[in-house]
Amino acid sequence: MLSIKDVAQLAGVAVGTVSRVINNSGAVKPETRRRVEQAIQELNYVPNEVARNFKMQKSKMVALLLPSIWHPFFSELAYYIEDELDREGYKLMLCNSSGKPEKELYYLEMLQQNKVAGIVGITYNDIESSVSTDIPIVSIDRHFSKKITCVTSDNYEGGRLALRELVKAGARKPAFMGSVTAVYSETMKRREGFVDEAKAMGVDYVVYEKPDPVTDDDIYYGEFLRDHADVDGVFAITDMFAAKYIERAREQNIRVPEDVKVVGYDGIQDHAYFHPLISTIRQPVEEMARMTIQLLYKKIRGESLDLETYRLPVTFRPGETT
Amino acid sequence: MLSIKDVAQLAGVAVGTVSRVINNSGAVKPETRRRVEQAIQELNYVPNEVARNFKMQKSKMVALLLPSIWHPFFSELAYYIEDELDREGYKLMLCNSSGKPEKELYYLEMLQQNKVAGIVGITYNDIESSVSTDIPIVSIDRHFSKKITCVTSDNYEGGRLALRELVKAGARKPAFMGSVTAVYSETMKRREGFVDEAKAMGVDYVVYEKPDPVTDDDIYYGEFLRDHADVDGVFAITDMFAAKYIERAREQNIRVPEDVKVVGYDGIQDHAYFHPLISTIRQPVEEMARMTIQLLYKKIRGESLDLETYRLPVTFRPGETT
The missing domain is CATH 3.40.50.2300 (Response regulator)
Structure with a gap:
């Protein structure tokens, strides 16, 4: 049975070089590559799946x-x-x-x-x-x-966790803030977890949702701030939703976290140089x-x-x- | 002279379909593609560079x-x-x-x-x-x-602009803060522009540089804050350098922009939800x-x-x- 060693010997190169040619990984000089490919053809060397893929020109x-x-x-x-x-x-x-x-x-x-x-x-x-x-x-x-x-x-557990953290931080009437896609998406479980946990804990809560994508931030956040002035906690469906809410709340002299606690989702801030650093459900x-x-x-x-x-x-x- | 219409006619498809196959763009059913490719071969159709590239299997x-x-x-x-x-x-x-x-x-x-x-x-x-x-x-x-x-x-003009903006904001002893790569890079012109403009305006300045990459932030920023306490302006080679400086300055009760004005380079913040929004030389x-x-x-x-x-x-x- 032919082995990669036979190819290397015939081509006059190291076994590692043949492997690199076969796997199409790492740098090989064009002329060396030609010698190796010639040796493979001459010997009709088809040892394993990797090499077979190579011969079949499977995309990598x-x-x-x-x-x-x-x-x-x-x-x-x-x-x-x-x-x-x-x-x-x-x-x-x-x-x-x-x-x-x-x-x-x-x-x-x-x-x-x-x-x-x-x-x-x-x-x-x-x-x-x-x-x-x-x-x-x-x-x-x-x-x-x-x-x-x-x-x-785990969007569902993330929603539950967010509700618990808001309550732990002192929120007594937390809101879920999100948007709803036309097609079912895993991210909707964030709301489900939030709502189920609020019910289980006997916490009063609000669900605020609009169709996705939200195109007019003025309307979206303006309506929320107007209609839900009694809310003292927000679980936003993403960190960007949280950041936008915080900015608009500030304009109305609502302080975060003093007046309203906020938890986001994602964990897009990978350092603490820009503020606020949003308390968030971090995706792995x-x-x-x-x-x-x-x-x-x-x-x-x-x-x-x-x-x-x-x-x-x-x-x-x-x-x-x- | 053969045209794309002849191919379309022979293949029994629309001209647009032939074009999509030739340009390898847009969705075409596999069987339709085969028909078009067959027609191209039969007619030996090589009308222009795009088609030639296609026949030569040039990568897109x-x-x-x-x-x-x-x-x-x-x-x-x-x-x-x-x-x-x-x-x-x-x-x-x-x-x-x-x-x-x-x-x-x-x-x-x-x-x-x-x-x-x-x-x-x-x-x-x-x-x-x-x-x-x-x-x-x-x-x-x-x-x-x-x-x-x-x-x-235009890194050089960016450096000049940064110096002028720092002076305009009230800085009397601005510093350039950067790192130096082993190989020459265009970004080094940021310092050159800064220095030339400071000289031209007769402004006292500091250049603070360490070899790139900066691996120990504690040493890099600590040394700067210790050795250049008289600096009242910073032009940082990137926005991230600026952000890190601001955070460490704050820990030493140095306020930005009250005590030290800061200008960055890049413009990585594409919205104003996170603070500070760094004053910066924005790359197009x-x-x-x-x-x-x-x-x-x-x-x-x-x-x-x-x-x-x-x-x-x-x-x-x-x-x-x-």
């Missing part, structure tokens, strides 16, 4: 569809996803898909043509009708159907990114997964707003 | 090498670069190269193998020895040699991104460029620190 590229790489939560996620892919020699193709559903469909087509090996998607489209169950796609946060594996933070971004890629590899290899949705635990990160 | 992929996509300046840049590439049907491959020089060399090899059409690089390596003049690479910010086209903000990120891609296209097409370095004007964005 994964597409990442994000609403916008500019958003700090998504750029942190992309950072770790690229890092995890790099460990196996995969490359990252990046797509800002916000407001452009046709871009997402285009990447699905690339997947069908084997131009990308898999897709990681934070997608706003309902692509359910376009895909089959076993296609190598892993979704983050947004959970459309049973067909697509989803990795998410790095773990979510690495798990997503590990699950994607399994799907690429054709393995079946145990679960449809993988939920990772969240933590409360105290800041300056509770 | 551009690699973007960034130190880290997580940094807000780079994620804004990546956002606009992807958007500009998308207009011509190019895809973006993203690589966090910080601290991994071998990754940059790997992408250079992909370029030589036509797996990517071009590279946009904010690179820390001196890749001068590895590349030829006409290779489709455009660098942002970091300018190593005459071989690589560079797009940058969107323009830099779009110009970079337009120049890269010219290099891909083999056109020669007028300049080695393209400098885009900066503006002063007043914040809460002057």
Whole structure:
């Protein structure tokens, strides 16, 4: 049986060089690459799956569809996803898909043509009708159907935790502040957890929601401040919602945290140089990114997964707003 | 002479569909694509450069090498670069190269193998020895040699502007605060502009620099605060340097802007929800991104460029620190 050593010997290079050529990872001089490829052909060397993929010209590229790489939560996620892919020699193709559903469909087509090996998607489209169950796609946060594996933070527990922290900080009438997407999304569980925990604790609460996306901040926050003046705690669906609320509350001389305690979700502030540092439910971004890629590899290899949705635990990160 | 219409007729599809197949943009059903490709082959249709590239299997992929996509300046840049590439049907491959020089060399090899059409690089390596003049690479910010086209903000004018704004705000002894990379970089002109303008205006000034990267903030800022207690203005080489200085100054009861005026560089804060909003020299990120891609296209097409370095004007964005 032929081994990688035979190839290396015939090409007159080290075994590591042959491996780099086969895996298409690391720098190899073009002429060296040619010698190795010639030796592989001459010997008709097809030792294992890696080499077979190489001969079949399987793509070592994964597409990442994000609403916008500019958003700090998504750029942190992309950072770790690229890092995890790099460990196996995969490359990252990046797509800002916000407001452009046709871009997402285009990447699905690339997947069908084997131009990308898999897709990681934070997608706003309902692509359910376009895909089959076993296609190598892993979704983050947004959970459309049973067909697509989803990795998410534990939004429900996050909502419960936020309610408890607000009460602990002294809030007696906390509000949930969010927006509702047309298609069901995992993030809606943030409200569910908040409401269930308020009921369980016998706490008076408010739910304030508008359709997503919120396009007019003046109306959104103005209406909340006008109609819910008695609220003394806010759990905002994201840190950005929290930051915007705090700014507008300040304009009306409502002090945070003295008058109103605020808890956000995400943990986009990775340092304490800008204020307020929002007290928040921190998503385990790095773990979510690495798990997503590990699950994607399994799907690429054709393995079946145990679960449809993988939920990772969240933590409360105290800041300056509770 | 054959036209795209002949292909469309033979394949039994619309002209737009043929165009989408040729440009590899937009969704086309696999079977339709096959029909179009067959018609192209049958007619031996090679009408223009776009189609020729298609037949030559030229890559429609551009690699973007960034130190880290997580940094807000780079994620804004990546956002606009992807958007500009998308207009011509190019895809973006993203690589966090910080601290991994071998990754940059790997992408250079992909370029030589036509797996990517071009590279946009904010690179820390001196890749001068590895590349030829006409290779489709455009660098942002970091300018190593005459071989690589560079797009940058006008760092020198930015430095002059910062000095003037500090003086205008009342500073009588401003300091430049930065770090020095081993290889020459365009960003060093920020200090040059600052110093030249201070000399021209007859203003007393301080230059405080340490080798890049700054690894120990305690030492870096501690030493500055200890040795330069008489400074009443700071021009920090980036907004993050400014933010870190402000935080540490506050711990020593130095108020910004009352005691010390601070101007940063970049403009990473794209909203005013977190404080302090740093007064800063704002880089024209969107323009830099779009110009970079337009120049890269010219290099891909083999056109020669007028300049080695393209400098885009900066503006002063007043914040809460002057």
